Amino acid sequence: AQTVTQSQPEMSVQEAETVTLSCTYDTSESDYYLFWYKQPPSRQMILVIRQEAYKQQNATENRFSVNFQKAAKSFSLKISDSQLGDAAMYFCAYPNTGNQFYFGTGTSLTVIP
Amino acid sequence: DTAVSQTPKYLVTQMGNDKSIKCEQNLGHDTMYWYKQDSKKFLKIMFSYNNKELIINETVPNRFSPKSPDKAHLNLHINSLELGDSAVYFCASSNFAGTANEKLFFGSGTQLSVL
Numbered sequence: 001a002q003t004v005t006q007s008q009p010e011m012s013v014q015e016a017e018t019v020t021l022s023c024t025y026d027t028s029e030s031d032y033y034l035f036w037y038k039q040p041p042s043r044q045m046i047l048v049i050r051q052e053a054y055k056q057q058n059a060t061e062n063r064f065s066v067n068f069q070k071a072a073k074s075f076s077l078k079i080s081d082s083q084l085g086d087a088a089m090y091f092c093a094y095p096n097t098g099n100q101f102y103f104g105t106g107t108s109l110t111v112i113p
Numbered sequence: 114d115t116a117v118s119q120t121p122k123y124l125v126t127q128m129g130n131d132k133s134i135k136c137e138q139n140l141g142h143d144t145m146y147w148y149k150q151d152s153k154k155f156l157k158i159m160f161s162y163n164n165k166e167l168i169i170n171e172t173v174p175n176r177f178s179p180k181s182p183d184k185a186h187l188n189l190h191i192n193s194l195e196l197g198d199s200a201v202y203f204c205a206s207s208n209f210a211g212t213a214n215e216k217l218f219f220g221s222g223t224q225l226s227v228l
Contacts, residue, residue, distance in 0.1 A: 035216060045219035089154055098168055099209045101217055103156040
């Protein structure tokens with residue numbers, strides 16, 4: 001069974017600093033994708049970044065980047081130059097072969113002014 | 114234009130009632146989903162549906178049933194509501210061409226409160 005684990009229920013970061021959110025997953029597939037979604041207090045689920053497992057290069061989207069370690073089944077999210085608007089729940093997600101997404105339990109990020 | 118819209122945003126009802134949540138997507142996607150987010154923010158897949166196949170998560174009670182009148186709509190019907198059904202329900206859609214690489218587009222959620 002696919003599982004996604006986020007071991008940090010809460011994290012905090014000073015504005016303009018960098019923070020890394022952890023995620024590990026379990027799969028027997030060799031080719032797959034991984035996602036990070038953000039859920040601000042508005043409740044809307046917003047895609048942050050997507051990583052293709054067969055690509056060795058880590059994905060980046062502006063201030064967001066991932067550290068993807070395929071052998072370790074680790075997929076962490078780094079947020080650089082943190083802004084107040086980054087405060088949200090962050091979910092790591094893995095879609096199975098039917099594109100049904102399995103989400104981690106989430107990390108609540110607080111940004112301190 | 115909202116890509117995935119669901120109504121209502123809030124639903125308060127009594128235990129034992131039957132209720133429906135509607136979902137529509139205007140993205141031309143072929144697959145739609147329902148997810149449940151509990152009070153601890155845990156998100157869990159309930160159903161995925163395209164014009165060929167309905168996949169039901171085995172833990173979903175049969176009081177929950179998806180109904181799809183057409184490719185752009187997937188409504189959620191809940192019979193005999195229970196207190197434990199209180200949660201936020203998200204509709205989502207994606208294109209699924211046989212590979213699990215398409216991002217999900219989510220609706221804004223329906224907060225269901227069962228009293």
